[in-house]
Amino acid sequence: MKEELLRQHTIVQCFALGFRIYRTNFIPIFILSATLLIPPIISSLLNLEIEHILFFLTIRLTEAAMTLGVISLMFQSIFPAIGILKGTQARLVLGAIHVGILQFVFFLVGSMFAVLPLPLNAILFFCLIVSVFAFALAQTIYIIEEERGFRALVASYRLVQTNMPKTIMTIILLGTIKLIFFSILFLSLLPDIELNPAENAEVVPQMLILLQNPEVLSALRWSQYIGYLLVYPFAAIVIVLLYIDLKLKHSHLEEVSLRSRIAHLLPDPVMPPPSSPENLEN
DSSP: OHHHHSSOOOHHHHHHHHHHHHHHTHHHHHHHHHHHTHHHHHHHHTTOTTHHHHHHHHHHHHHHHHHHHHHHTTTOSSOOHHHHHHHSOHHHHHHHHHHHHHHHHHHHHHHGGGGSOTTHHHHHHHHHHHHHHHTTTHHHHHHHHOOOHHHHHHHHHHHHHTTHHHHHHHHHHHHHHHHHHHHHHHHHHOOOOOOOOOSGGGHHHHHHHHHTOHHHHHHHHHHHHHHHHHHHHHHHHHHHHHHHHHHHHHSOOOHHHHHHHTGGGSOOOOOOOOOOHHHHHO
16 A cells, blocks of 8 residues: 555546545544544534534544544554544644644635625635635645644645646545535435525525524534535545645655654554574574
8 A cells, every 4th residue: 555655646546546545444434534523513412603613623633634544554454543533642633723723714714705895805715715725735744744833834835836736626626526415415404495586686585594494504514514424534535645646746755754653553563572592592
């Protein structure tokens, strides 16, 4: 697996290899993803306002966790889901959350374009789109290169610049896959609701009323969670492969450094038995 991972891939090859890793290790990946999803689900059941923030951070933590898992597959044949959940250092988790919070701040500021007038809304919308692409590799860079906070965001932006078309195309394809899955799940969970589209002017008010329906909100929430479990881990794996590809094109990845980052996830090396005095004499 190491030789297959540590080489450059086309976009199609990244998706194919990512899907093979995802399919082969589906059960441990699902267990890991479901565990990370517990905080936003609990906040949702308790009707806490921080649900969306926790879900955003869960996605970012998934990217960090998938990075650890993919790198571990270079040195062993098992995806260490339990090891990531049990043995990951608190410092590593807090660092990933720190990077995720910074990503959320940029996303939140960019999202304010919807309530601001021109030209501020255009500027913020541009910043939002740029942040989606420029900071896509931040969690992977934090895990592998130990760049923290803003340095991880800056390093992600610089690496993305080395091959902007490939990065943009990969993220757009991943976004399309997520949207398709989410739409299918949402429509399948959406209850039967009668709408009365009499005039175009009434469409917006009807949509606002629709979004206040508890059943619609429940369908929206659970389609979001189920979509996360089925799609986001695969997307995170593809992002890791994209990082490796971009890194190998302009630099290299040191095996010793990679192994040191996931040493706590690997089994202890088997030591040879001590030699007896009789064997020494022979």
